[in-house]
Amino acid sequence: MSHIDLFMLHRKLCLMLLISMTTLPFVVHAEENALDNLMKMSLQELQNVKVTSVSKRPEDPFEAAAAVYVVTADDIRRAGAVTIPDILRTVPGIEVAQIDTNKWAVTSRGFNGQFSNKLLVLVDGRTVYTPLFSGVFWNIQDTVLEDISRIEVIRGPGATLWGSNAVNGVINIITKGAENTQGTYISTLAGNEERVTGEARYGGKIGEDFYYRVFAKHFDRTPSQTLQGVDAGDDTYLSRTGFRADWRKTDFDKITVIGDIYSGMERQIAFLPTGLGSVRTDVDERVKGGSINSRWNHTFSKTSRLSIQTYIDHIERNTALLDQERTTFDVDIQHNWDISDRNELTWGVGYRYFQDDLDEKNINGTTYLNYTPDNSNNNIYSAFIQDKLTIVPEKLFLTLGSKFEHHYFTGLEVQPNVRVSYLITDRQTLWGAVTRAVRSPTRGEDGLDLVLSSTLSQDGSEFFKSEELVAYELGYRYQPNWRMMFDATVFYNDYDSLRTFENDGLGNLVANNNSNGEGYGFELASRYSVTRNWNLYANYSFLTLDIHLNDGATEIVDFSEKNEGLSAKHRVSLMSRVNLTKNIELDNNLYFVDNLPEADVDAYIRFDTRIGWRPTKYLELSLVGQNLFDDQHKEFSQSLYSVPSEVGRSIYGRASLRF
Amino acid sequence: MRLKIATIKNAIYIFLLHGLISLAGISIASAQQSEEILKAAFIYNFISFVDWPEPASKGNQKKLLCYVGEAGPVLAYLREIVRRHDTKDGAVSIEQKNRDATIEPCHILYISDLNKADIDYLIGKSADLPVLVVSDTNNFVERGGMVGMFMDGNKVRLEINTTSLEKSRLVIDSDLMELVRQYP
DSSP: OOHHHHHHHHHHHHHHHHHHHHHHHHHHHHHHHHHHHHHHSOHHHHTTOEESOOOOOOOOTTTOSSEEEEEEHHHHHHTTOSSHHHHHTTSTTEEEEEEETTEEEEEESSOOSTTOOSEEEEETTEEOBOTTTSSBOGGGOOOOGGGEEEEEEEESOOHHHHOTTOSSEEEEEEEOOGGGSOEEEEEEEEESSEEEEEEEEEEEEETTTEEEEEEEEEEEEOOOEETTSOBOOOOEEEEEEEEEEEEEEETTEEEEEEEEEEEEEEOOEEEEEETTEEEEEEOOEEEEEEEEEEEEEEEEETTEEEEEEEEEEEEEEEOSSEEEEEEEEEEEEEEEEEEETTEEEEEEEEEEEEEEEEEEOEETTEESEEESSSEEEEEEEEEEEEEEEEEETTTEEEEEEEEEEEETTTEEEEEEEEEEEEEEETTEEEEEEEEEEEEOOOHHHHHEEEEOSSSOEEEOOTTOOOEEEEEEEEEEEEEEETTEEEEEEEEEEEEEEEEEEEEOSSSEEEEEEEEEEEEEEEEEEEEEEEETTEEEEEEEEEEEEEEEEOTTOOOSSOOSGGGGGSSOSEEEEEEEEEEEETTEEEEEEEEEEOOBGGGTBOOEEEEEEEEEEOSSSSEEEEEEEESTTSSEEOOOOOSSSBOOEEEEOEEEEEEEEEO | OHHHHHHHHHHHHHHHHHHHHHHHHHHHHHHEEOHHHHHHHHHHHHGGGEEOOTTTTTTOOOEEEEEESSOOHHHHHHHHHHHHHOOSTTSEEEEEEOTTSOOTTOSEEEEOOOOHHHHHHHHHHHTTSSOEEEEOSTTTTTTTOSEEEEEETTEEEEEEEHHHHHHHTOEEOHHHHHHSEEEO
16 A cells, blocks of 8 residues: 555544544434433323334243253342352252362262363353363352343253353353443452452443443452361462443444453362372462453344354463463354244354463472473364244244354264243243253363372373263243242253273373263252242252263273262252341252262251341341351362362351442 | 545535434434333333322332343333433332342332243232332233233334232323223
8 A cells, every 4th residue: 555545544534533523422412312302202102102123032931942040130149149159059950069168069960070071151151161171160250249140050951052061051141231230339248258358340331322330359268177177278369350341332233342350369288199198288279360252232123133252261370280371262153033933043153262371380200280282272163053943833832953063172063952842821831852962072181191199190082082962851830820830850861972081001091982871860940939028949959870881991990980979869959038028138048968979978958048138228238147057068079189178157247338 | 636625525525414314313313212212211101100009109209110130221221211310319219129029119010021930920929019010021911910011013002901900009190091002
């Protein structure tokens, strides 16, 4: 481009900017007037105003052909929880076990563990499942809990829409739009286990349609205790700050940008195997990271909508054993197209890029965790298509679809599903689904060398492929009257190519896909309203896993069959929500969890209670007791190098101001 | 120089065209609106068309508008309307609630919840209470809900379940009753 061209371009841009600036006041003025004009109109006039675009209502969870459960913003507030895993305890069929102060094991329908790999977790559409050695770092999944709009939980596979690793469930954490977090919110809590948590948020607007919020949060938690009552050295703190901006550019375009950065510490003590027995070592983990996520929603017409989302996520975790750094870039395009009244098509394409840097550390001459190669760059390409067909209007629906994903370790994976929902009456839904999903290999299963003892190591393998599931589900929902609601799901999971670690005869246990299994069970959820101001919820779930080694499998340390004893066979939760007066709430949660033989955990009962009082519309005070029935109990065992620790009784008080 | 004049001319044309479009935008804005802003305007307007029986209104002229469901644009617009139009400082306030909440203090209960089971629950829970229960969910008045907002082509219309209304002991202005579709 010549110098003159550039000059002209520059002038044109300046001119355009000037024109935009001069007309901006007109546009803003128009928007301001829109609301004021409407408020001047009579109801008759309002009935004559034309609507620019009719938004499509999302599917009713009562009619969905999947085991969906939604945790609302008020459910979160009344759960008395300070962490997202503690909120998930209230969800039927979700297994939550706290390992220590900064680690949790969370899953659905089995295979629980710190690195439980069959549950996909997303925050505003951004995956937080780590592809290094699977699982979710729950301690860093946090925000101002008040700003969460809902947590959508799907038990069972959701791979067609969400992609690989959505094998036994999907958890979708969705934050509120900035237009609904206007004003100031300040909250602080302190207690015996919670040293202090402070959070502050401010939401404002610029012009008429640009809303934003900024927030900061810090938490600091005391260490738990070991079985012997000794300090387990696992205290943790984390600071986070972030923002969200929502710009409703027109009635047809909405742009959202969400970002946060965090930094903190997860202390831990490891007992590292050496030739002279295990040696106690501090392996405090410094964590920091951040993400930025932007989304553009565009409505073409009443029947056609497009969304484009892109995010970058960066994470760093440094311990005495390993320094890890990972950056993810992701872009997803989704188009919803209602071809006719009876035919709703959704399709999309996605691309994800990972870059990681994993530097092993040396302790006393031994490298305990060593990834090969140290650095990698990987790509995932994906596409999906799903069609919801109305067979009989308002009665019978059929959904067919599949995900096609090209994974860097395994190549093409096809993950189809068929779902049917039948609305027997207006108050009864029967649904069924058959789904295939895969759990793709992690970096660890490809090339990690992990020291298990002075003579044994656990190794990844380039031949390790995806674990596979075909799931069969049947569900029924019934609401006989306004006081009662009932939801039941039965499932049968047929797993193949499950992970084993097999002896190569040289002291190496190498990753392989040499076992298969079945998981089956049922989940019941119910609500009963005793009075207008007293609701009771009762949930029960039953689960059995049978894992079998294939012929010729040589597991000398039990890895795959162990999963049978890492999930509770019976889980019960009873919850009560009482409004004592119009501004005093009493909320109780009682949980029974059956024993976990492979984690050496006895059956336990956990009781949490909360009393909340709103003396004015600006102030809310609450007092919460968690695990009140016993001093401390064990909920899980961490898998690697660690000392088992117990969950103690926690009592804290909280004050929140909104203005 | 010729170039310069052309540029200025262009600029003037573009400016005028842009201004015209913006002005057109204003006139369109008055006749055409997003569904959410319109629904928020309807909900807020109901306050002046309803008489709440004693003792709900006794000694308390303040009106509480309760919103049940996920925070969405309607809630944001309602808050904005209250901020701008509630001249009698604090005469109208808005609270977002969920199904477990106490609804007796509410004057208007707007249900934006998606779950049919929760909608039935809230209709059942509010029956016999002097609360104007409004929703835009499908078949709301057929299910026993009080005031339904539905799309008639590209316009928002109202329907009222007269049986539910009678039970609530609320009195609705006759002007409003003439405008709505009555059920059954």
